[in-house]
Amino acid sequence: MDNKEFKSLVILDKFKILYAKFGVDYKVMRSILKVKLTMDKRRVPTILNDYDKKGKDNKSNLVMIYYLFIGFFLAFFVGINQNIIWQMTTYFTVFMFIILSTFISDFSSVILDIRDKVIIGTKGVDSRTLNAAKTTHIFIYISSMTLAISGFSLIVSFKKGILFFIVFFIELFLIDLFMILLTTLIYLLVLKFFDGEKLKDMINMVQILLASFMAIGYQFLNRIFEIIDLNVVLNIKPWHYFLPPLWFAAPLHIIKTGEITNYLIILSLLAIFIPIITIIIYYKSIPSFERYLEKLNNNTYTTKNKKESLHFRLSKFLCKDKQERAIFNFTCNLVKKEREFKLRNYPNLTFAVLVPFLFIFIIDDWKNFSSYKAWKIAMSTSNKYLTLYITVIILSIMIVTMKYCSEYKGAWIYMVSPIKDVSKIFKGSFKGILYKILIPIFLFESIVFIFIFNLRVIPHLIVAFLAMIFLCIINFKFTDKELPFSKDFIKGNSGEDFSSIILTIFLGFIVAGIHYSLSLCKYGIYIYTILLVSLVILLWRRSFDISWKQLKK
Structure with missing residues (x-):
């Protein structure tokens, strides 16, 4: 035998x-x-x-x-x-x-x-x-x-x-x-x-x-x-x-x-x-x-007269360049329909949504509160809104996944496209991931956090959102440059991915620490907002300055 x-x-x-x-x-x-x-x-x-x-x-x-x-x-x-x-x-x-x-x-x-x-x-x-x-x-x-x-x-x-x-x-x-x-x-x-x-x-x-x-x-x-x-x-x-x-x-x-x-x-x-x-x-x-x-x-499809999708209409305002707009719409459609992409990433997104609430409701001893009203009063003065940075860090890491796709062999289309400036490809994909995945989740978390911590948390949510954009750009800047959706999932978990994830986590805790420290000052949170806006604008202009020669072979 x-x-x-x-x-x-x-x-x-x-x-x-x-x-x-x-x-x-x-x-x-x-x-x-x-x-x-x-x-x-x-x-x-x-x-x-x-x-x-x-x-x-x-x-x-x-x-x-x-x-x-x-x-x-x-x-x-x-x-x-x-x-x-x-x-x-x-x-x-x-x-x-x-x-x-x-x-x-x-x-x-x-x-x-x-x-x-x-x-x-x-x-x-x-x-x-x-x-x-x-x-x-x-x-x-x-x-x-x-x-x-x-x-x-x-x-x-x-x-x-x-x-x-x-x-x-x-x-x-x-x-x-x-x-x-x-x-x-x-x-x-x-x-x-x-x-x-x-x-x-x-x-x-x-x-x-x-x-x-x-x-x-x-x-x-x-x-x-x-x-x-x-x-x-x-x-x-x-x-x-x-x-x-x-x-x-x-x-x-x-x-x-x-x-x-x-x-x-x-x-x-x-x-x-x-x-x-x-x-x-x-x-x-x-x-x-x-x-x-x-x-x-049966792989036949019938074409229906559908209205333009929301992301297609918004792309005219979000992407002024036509080529960047085309990549943006392509990314939004792929993220919506690609089953393997969703299977690989959505569980992590679920984790990003739920973990802050685990810290607030489960790890924190909620039994100490005599009533819902007592709990709400405690939350109105609590700084547990900083648990949102767990979501911020996990969402920022999602930018690494921009290069993966089960249909990666179709990436040859980039080579025959009329796009001469490769930065437009990266900008369009970056905005697409941001619009289709990161922003909706962040908005959902923000609505729940406003309910828990009241309106006073809105300035902190704005700072956390800017911190997420900042970490996303940093993550993108320090990873090897590969065309979006041009790499097989099988080759995932590589060394450069791991190092960029560690860097994002490290910077995420630093950003959260600065947020907490400056929130103790009277106008600290507003100063931090201006600082993050400046950093995001500066990094956006410099991080996407990429040529075809810089791409990883």
């Missing part, structure tokens, strides 16, 4: 006869699975999208470590002996979220794969074998993921009894099945009413949400046991019957406590019959699903 043989395939060999009874060519199916599993090892999961893609064979091990880490904390909900239905409802809620979001973000290619039918199906492989390979592939993936997430929990569940363990184990795989079929039916619904592009946008949004969750979720771990009330009494309401986690928690509550009520019986029956009903609906929808999948190959 090959040293690199997959253990899952070795286990699968034990069920060879079962596949044969269903008319599946097991040998062919096994070969297909081996190729698919090999490709899975080389695929970088969404939660690891910030890692360099070198050493791809280790990515599957690394993502399992992520799941084990999450599973370790989830095991606490199974281990404690307080309110079993609340504990397991919380557990299954987190478990379902991880399974569903990870499955949509990282394994949609399996559900939506129509290449097998075109490439392999035309080589004499029957559809029954192809579908068996797809189904088994999905099952292998979610089984390994489920065992990684729930391994600790299953071990802990032993102390609650063998029956509890067995039911818990079965429920985990029932949930897996339910999540797979639910995902497929969601895709079916989307494809029925929309084209393939809408589905791809939806998947991209889930990828962004998952990566964002992984970026900020750990911030809440140390607060979980401070905010929960394990003595809470669950009063069943009609809408509770629509909560799947509660369905699967009910049987475990019956086993552990011996309590049997009408609502617990109904919830337990839902845990059994809803997955079965989902299977029936899926089975009957397979022909329609296969037909709708053809939309994914």
Whole structure:
């Protein structure tokens, strides 16, 4: 046997006869699975999208470590002996979220794969074998993921009894099945009413949400046991019957406590019959699903008479030069539509939005305030608005991403364009990133900060905005000059990026420190505003003085 043989395939060999009874060519199916599993090892999961893609064979091990880490904390909900239905409802809620979001973000290619039918199906492989390979592939993936997430929990569940363990184990795989079929039916619904592009946008949004969750979720771990009330009494309401986690928690509550009520019986029956009903609906929808999948190959677009976009109209005022204006509009469109760009950067932007509030609401002991009014009074004299500089620093670092794009090979267009002054390319892209990403986020933060700290914070917000522009220009000035969107993401995390990020963070803290010091003086904040305006104007004029010869080869 090959040293690199997959253990899952070795286990699968034990069920060879079962596949044969269903008319599946097991040998062919096994070969297909081996190729698919090999490709899975080389695929970088969404939660690891910030890692360099070198050493791809280790990515599957690394993502399992992520799941084990999450599973370790989830095991606490199974281990404690307080309110079993609340504990397991919380557990299954987190478990379902991880399974569903990870499955949509990282394994949609399996559900939506129509290449097998075109490439392999035309080589004499029957559809029954192809579908068996797809189904088994999905099952292998979610089984390994489920065992990684729930391994600790299953071990802990032993102390609650063998029956509890067995039911818990079965429920985990029932949930897996339910999540797979639910995902497929969601895709079916989307494809029925929309084209393939809408589905791809939806998947991209889930990828962004998952990566964002992984970026900020750990911030809440140390607060979980401070905010929960394990003595809470669950009063069943009609809408509770629509909560799947509660369905699967009910049987475990019956086993552990011996309590049997009408609502617990109904919830337990839902845990059994809803997955079965989902299977029936899926089975009957397979022909329609296969037909709708053809939309994914439909790359035709219809031109609609749309009004000029806002950024197109504003570009006439923001960019006086026509060539710079063209690059500005190009950047705005790319940032809006490029899925890989959004997947790489939006989680960091989510982090930039939320972290200041984590400092204000979570790290600060809000329980010390007797009422909302007392908290507002405290905030009206607080200097915690300086936490906005966390957002400023993260947004400033975004300028580094201006050179990355998944369609980087299209950068040859710069060379054949009539643009002789390369500085116009950089100015247009810089303004585009600023307009489309940085300013909207900063405005959102500013509105919330005004609500928290009152109108007195407006001068400080102006200073923070100028500081962001200043740091963006500094970041741009000290990084190697490469044409916008001309570099592959795979080559990210390079040395010059890291050094510019460190420089931005260092300067960001200095700028924030100066802000705090001058805010103690009567007119210090206004003097600082004038100073930053002068620096921004000076740096803007000098930093974009670039020629074609200065570009990094």
